[in-house]
Amino acid sequence: MRSRKTRHATVALTLGAVGALVLSACGGGGSSFGGATKSQAAGPAKLTIMIGSSGDAETNAVKAAADAWAKKSGNTAEVIVASDLGQQLGQGFAGGTPPDLFYADASRIGDFAKAGNLFAYGDQVQGENFLPTLVKTFTYDGKLQCAPKDYSTLALVINTAMWTAAGLTDADIPKDWAGLESAAKKLTKGKVTGLVIGNDINRGGAFMKQAGGWVVSDDGKTMTADSPENLAGLQEIQKMMKAGSLKFNTDTSPAAGWGGEAFGKGIGAMTIEGNWIKGALTKDYPNIKAKIVELPAGPAGKGTLMFSNCWGIAAKSAHQAQAVDLVKFLTSVDQQLAFTKAFGPMPSTEAGIAKFKTDYPDDAAFAAGGDYGQGPVNLPGFDPVMAAFNSKLATLGKGGDPKAMLAELQKNGTAAIAAG
Amino acid sequence: MTAATVRSNDVGNNGKAPETGAHRSRNPSAKRIAGYVVLVIFAIIYLYPFLIQIASSLKSDPQATAHPLSLIPNPFDLGAWKRMFGLTSDTSVPIMTWLGNSVLVTVTVTACRVFFDSLAGYALSRLHFKGRGVMFAALLAVMSVPGVVLLVPKFLIVTYLGIFDTYTAMILPLIIDAAGIFIMKQFFDSVSVSIEEAARMDGASVFRTFWSVILPMARPALITLTILAFQGSWNEFSHFLVVTQSPEHRTMITGLASLTSGELGSGTQYPLKMGAALLTTIPVALLFFTFQRYFVRGANEGAEKG
Amino acid sequence: MAKRKSNLRGREGIAGWVFTAPMIVILGVFLFVPVVMALWVSMTNWRGNVDPFGGGPNAAFVGAKNYTALFLQDGLARSNFMQSLGNTFFYVLFVVPLQTATSLLLALIVNDRFLRGKSFFRTAFYFPSVTSSIAISTVFLFLFSNTGAVNGFLKILGIDGPQWFSDSRGLFHLFLGLFGADNPGWAQGEIFGRSLWDWLSGPSVAMCVIIILAVWTTTGTFMLMFLAALQDLPVEVDEAAMLDGVSPWQKLRLVTIPMLKPALFLVTTLGLIGTWQVFDQIYVMGKGAPAGTTMTPAFLSYTTSFRSNGWGSGAAMAFVVFLIIVLLTWWQRHIMRDDKTPGRLRRAFGAANLMRSHRGTGKTP
Numbered sequence A: 001m002r003s004r005k006t007r008h009a010t011v012a013l014t015l016g017a018v019g020a021l022v023l024s025a026c027g028g029g030g031s032s033f034g035g036a037t038k039s040q041a042a043g044p045a046k047l048t049i050m051i052g053s054s055g056d057a058e059t060n061a062v063k064a065a066a067d068a069w070a071k072k073s074g075n076t077a078e079v080i081v082a083s084d085l086g087q088q089l090g091q092g093f094a095g096g097t098p099p100d101l102f103y104a105d106a107s108r109i110g111d112f113a114k115a116g117n118l119f120a121y122g123d124q125v126q127g128e129n130f131l132p133t134l135v136k137t138f139t140y141d142g143k144l145q146c147a148p149k150d151y152s153t154l155a156l157v158i159n160t161a162m163w164t165a166a167g168l169t170d171a172d173i174p175k176d177w178a179g180l181e182s183a184a185k186k187l188t189k190g191k192v193t194g195l196v197i198g199n200d201i202n203r204g205g206a207f208m209k210q211a212g213g214w215v216v217s218d219d220g221k222t223m224t225a226d227s228p229e230n231l232a233g234l235q236e237i238q239k240m241m242k243a244g245s246l247k248f249n250t251d252t253s254p255a256a257g258w259g260g261e262a263f264g265k266g267i268g269a270m271t272i273e274g275n276w277i278k279g280a281l282t283k284d285y286p287n288i289k290a291k292i293v294e295l296p297a298g299p300a301g302k303g304t305l306m307f308s309n310c311w312g313i314a315a316k317s318a319h320q321a322q323a324v325d326l327v328k329f330l331t332s333v334d335q336q337l338a339f340t341k342a343f344g345p346m347p348s349t350e351a352g353i354a355k356f357k358t359d360y361p362d363d364a365a366f367a368a369g370g371d372y373g374q375g376p377v378n379l380p381g382f383d384p385v386m387a388a389f390n391s392k393l394a395t396l397g398k399g400g401d402p403k404a405m406l407a408e409l410q411k412n413g414t415a416a417i418a419a420g
Numbered sequence B: 001m002t003a004a005t006v007r008s009n010d011v012g013n014n015g016k017a018p019e020t021g022a023h024r025s026r027n028p029s030a031k032r033i034a035g036y037v038v039l040v041i042f043a044i045i046y047l048y049p050f051l052i053q054i055a056s057s058l059k060s061d062p063q064a065t066a067h068p069l070s071l072i073p074n075p076f077d078l079g080a081w082k083r084m085f086g087l088t089s090d091t092s093v094p095i096m097t098w099l100g101n102s103v104l105v106t107v108t109v110t111a112c113r114v115f116f117d118s119l120a121g122y123a124l125s126r127l128h129f130k131g132r133g134v135m136f137a138a139l140l141a142v143m144s145v146p147g148v149v150l151l152v153p154k155f156l157i158v159t160y161l162g163i164f165d166t167y168t169a170m171i172l173p174l175i176i177d178a179a180g181i182f183i184m185k186q187f188f189d190s191v192s193v194s195i196e197e198a199a200r201m202d203g204a205s206v207f208r209t210f211w212s213v214i215l216p217m218a219r220p221a222l223i224t225l226t227i228l229a230f231q232g233s234w235n236e237f238s239h240f241l242v243v244t245q246s247p248e249h250r251t252m253i254t255g256l257a258s259l260t261s262g263e264l265g266s267g268t269q270y271p272l273k274m275g276a277a278l279l280t281t282i283p284v285a286l287l288f289f290t291f292q293r294y295f296v297r298g299a300n301e302g303a304e305k306g
Numbered sequence C: 001m002a003k004r005k006s007n008l009r010g011r012e013g014i015a016g017w018v019f020t021a022p023m024i025v026i027l028g029v030f031l032f033v034p035v036v037m038a039l040w041v042s043m044t045n046w047r048g049n050v051d052p053f054g055g056g057p058n059a060a061f062v063g064a065k066n067y068t069a070l071f072l073q074d075g076l077a078r079s080n081f082m083q084s085l086g087n088t089f090f091y092v093l094f095v096v097p098l099q100t101a102t103s104l105l106l107a108l109i110v111n112d113r114f115l116r117g118k119s120f121f122r123t124a125f126y127f128p129s130v131t132s133s134i135a136i137s138t139v140f141l142f143l144f145s146n147t148g149a150v151n152g153f154l155k156i157l158g159i160d161g162p163q164w165f166s167d168s169r170g171l172f173h174l175f176l177g178l179f180g181a182d183n184p185g186w187a188q189g190e191i192f193g194r195s196l197w198d199w200l201s202g203p204s205v206a207m208c209v210i211i212i213l214a215v216w217t218t219t220g221t222f223m224l225m226f227l228a229a230l231q232d233l234p235v236e237v238d239e240a241a242m243l244d245g246v247s248p249w250q251k252l253r254l255v256t257i258p259m260l261k262p263a264l265f266l267v268t269t270l271g272l273i274g275t276w277q278v279f280d281q282i283y284v285m286g287k288g289a290p291a292g293t294t295m296t297p298a299f300l301s302y303t304t305s306f307r308s309n310g311w312g313s314g315a316a317m318a319f320v321v322f323l324i325i326v327l328l329t330w331w332q333r334h335i336m337r338d339d340k341t342p343g344r345l346r347r348a349f350g351a352a353n354l355m356r357s358h359r360g361t362g363k364t365p
Helices: A004-026 A056-073 A083-095 A105-115 A122-128 A132-137 A159-167 A175-187 A201-210 A226-242 A261-265 A276-282 A319-332 A333-343 A350-359 A361-372 A383-393 A403-418 B029-059 B062-066 B079-082 B096-128 B132-143 B149-160 B165-172 B177-190 B191-203 B206-217 B220-235 B238-243 B254-261 B270-289 B292-304 C004-042 C065-071 C077-111 C118-130 C133-143 C147-158 C171-178 C205-230 C236-243 C248-259 C263-275 C280-284 C297-306 C311-335 C341-359
Strands: A046-050 A076-081 A103-105 A147-153 A156-159 A193-197 A246-248 A268-273 A288-294 A304-313
Touching: A004 B165, A046 A083, A046 A319, A046 C077, A046 C280, A056 A076, A056 A261, A056 A276, A056 A319, A056 A333, A083 A103, A083 A201, A083 B149, A103 A105, A103 A319, A105 A304, A105 A383, A122 A147, A122 A193, A122 A226, A122 A319, A132 A147, A132 A304, A132 B132, A147 A333, A147 A361, A147 C248, A156 A159, A156 A361, A175 A193, A175 A226, A175 A246, A175 A268, A193 A261, A193 C147, A201 A226, A201 A304, A201 A383, A226 A246, A226 A403, A261 A268, A261 A276, A268 A276, A276 A333, A288 A361, A319 A333, A333 A350, A333 B292, A350 A361, A383 A403, A383 C077, A403 C077, B029 B270, B029 C077, B029 C118, B029 C133, B029 C205, B062 B270, B079 B270, B096 B132, B096 B165, B096 B177, B096 B206, B096 B220, B096 B254, B096 B270, B096 C004, B132 B177, B132 C004, B149 B165, B149 B238, B149 C004, B149 C297, B149 C311, B165 C004, B177 B220, B206 C004, B220 B292, B238 B254, B254 B270, B254 C133, B254 C280, B270 C118, B270 C133, B292 C118, C004 C311, C065 C077, C065 C311, C077 C118, C077 C205, C077 C263, C077 C297, C133 C147, C133 C205, C133 C280, C147 C236, C205 C280, C236 C248, C248 C263, C263 C311, C297 C311
Parallel strands: A046 A076, A046 A103, A193 A246, A193 A268
Antiparallel strands: A103 A304, A147 A304, A156 A268, A156 A288
């Protein structure tokens, strides 16, 4: 039998250890909320870059660029592909460990800037001459928050084999809605649907724009969702759905993950997609020959949507200076054209886009969209509003009521702007 | 705690199990035949998804879409499996990382749970100390908090402690679970006190009594606890979803979820998803078929807490 | 002896605390404290950037505003939350009775003394409960896809299967539509900002897949519980009923089921608690799509917090769900309280007695 003293000592020791554990955990364990920016240590910096990739082509291209810069500058840059960029960025911001550099979608700029997550370095990259429409998209509170990295527009992608098999020629390339309807009808046969598009505003919105409407006013201060023009745009989609010549990618048999997949698998003869479809076609569906033309004009003229990400730098990043340097490297004309070559988006600088137009005449349709394209809504607090609208829009083919959808969007958007 | 293992109904078990048929004869009545038919139909409904899972993982992409019902892959295509184990040039799905993480977490959590839960269960059952009643009541209260309510709280505490996105955050919160303590306490309540008292009279310390005398007697309960802990931590999802984010920390389950919710960029690569799901299921399935008895007991004991 | 006893007690005291110390630390730090933290956050407007406990404009105390926004304030938070509540009501309405009835049915059949292959059937039915919900959901995604096994099977029967995961039409709406009702005037009244017509929509087609999944997964566990309860039933009552030539259906209704009340209570309670916690399946099968008809409050809490950075609102939702589950469990217990165990046997004999007196034999037990 151990002596009382020894037993007491053991017990005391155990309790002490447990107590110490508790104290160390609660106390200076390093709460990661808020906290000042850690000062950068001397020596090579390790940067993390978080991207939302459209596929292997993009991932590899970004990795190659990061490595090239790393070699040049003596730092390291690790590329992380997010499976859910929005959620992972949110977690990173809240958790205090955001990536140094990340894709920031135009629609989230307001949210990020308002919450103070971005380091607005726009003044440091003025010399790059970004396209004015893009600068506008990424300006919040009067400051350019981040450097636009590229942009894409939507165009009409046509399966040339099915086109000629249906007896259509270049003269039949749709220039307006009537032309689109008849072409899609001719291309719908058997299991193939004439036009298969994505089921949210990032595709359907093109129709709204062509009819002359959009979700918010040009200055972003009022909601214009329930305008008759928007209704006309959505009704056009519904009209073609009723005729059987247009389907959302989730409604086809088999369902496709996105419009490009439906196109590549021959489920749809045409689709409306952006520059990224070129990379996907080359890699996943090399046997499909596609022709890219501008979207047909609607009652109010031509309309397309523009998508862009910028290189966001985290306000909490410890390597902001190096990150800005990396951004300058990534937005140089050569690097941007390398990205273009790998997965298709167009350069965001004037110099870059000029060179693009000469190098890629086939993509003239995409480039032309830059002149009349509409960027996404970038006001803070709109993420749930657009998500709710998108989820309703997806039911358009199943008896959804476009008037009600737009009314709800109007209501929610107005509330969000007011909360703004 | 009723010794509630489901007894296999062989003849002559003292007539404890009432008959459902009106006749006492062994000739199959119409009722019994109807019963068989219903059971077989249900058995097909219950087993078919697993068979289809196996079959689809061995089909090629277009075949899985074109012939979803067939259980015979034709042609037989190992593409999905090769891709999972990194044997093709496609972006390999990092199954090995996921598997390694799952194994690490599961083994650690299971071992810890068995040890700490039985310690605490024993103390709550057998040791008299001030505050025991309050502690037990608090335990019951904690058990009643539904898991989904804890998602935001867990994220908050993990971030506050600075362990977000680390293995510590994955393992530490799970090493003790209230249900396991409850099960062990229930078991120890049923052990007769005299054995302990005898050991204590002989001068053994509390811990020694526990370790060398009581614990060996608790083997069935310990096995049940091990199995429940293994199954629970292997299949755990929402906890890992909330406390980690980087790809290196993914387990089989969180990895499979990211695969299915679109990380591959697009599409409907069903054989790959079916194969990954199958791989996730296999360890627990093996455990299940070996230790069925204990699973069943665990189900009934887990119900007691309700 | 006395000195030894007090020694023992003393040692036990310390040992008791040491043994339970890990439990106190872990459960305290990772369950209790976080819940308190979340309660605080639910009363702030924190959006995830600064320290939530540090005050300031980005973490300001707003009292019960997040909670009232869910119920009283017209806006997206309320409409999403009310829709998720509606979805869950229907989910519970379908899942709990279905899973209880199916598991009871299977247990009754399997309980037959002369049934062969008992353990095979038990294994087959219980196995789904053991596997990961993520893995099962993945398989069901495949089975119910537009060209999946289920639609293939329906095609054999000559039915054109729906597009399960993109169909957001509610079952009740479809049923009422057969009678020509479509957003009629009498259903325009609003409850918490949502029209009566919307509240009556029933589960959507996509939600039905999740319902089927839930029933499929949980039936095995509940079947085992019923089996255990059935095997514990005393055979004398049964034999007594049998002697009087009571028909099997009557026996089921008047004797077996009343005696199974504790098990029924347990199964329905577990079912109620379980259905409000469905999460993993939603994550894999669409995250609330189509049109928010598979959204549940628990998942909405997750998306609001982790995706939209509305931590205050998300935390508030989680606590509301907690409250709902607690209230439901209390109500459930209250309803079934007088059928708890002690009087069970007495009542069973009473029932058998009653049947005998019906036939007028006048025999006493």
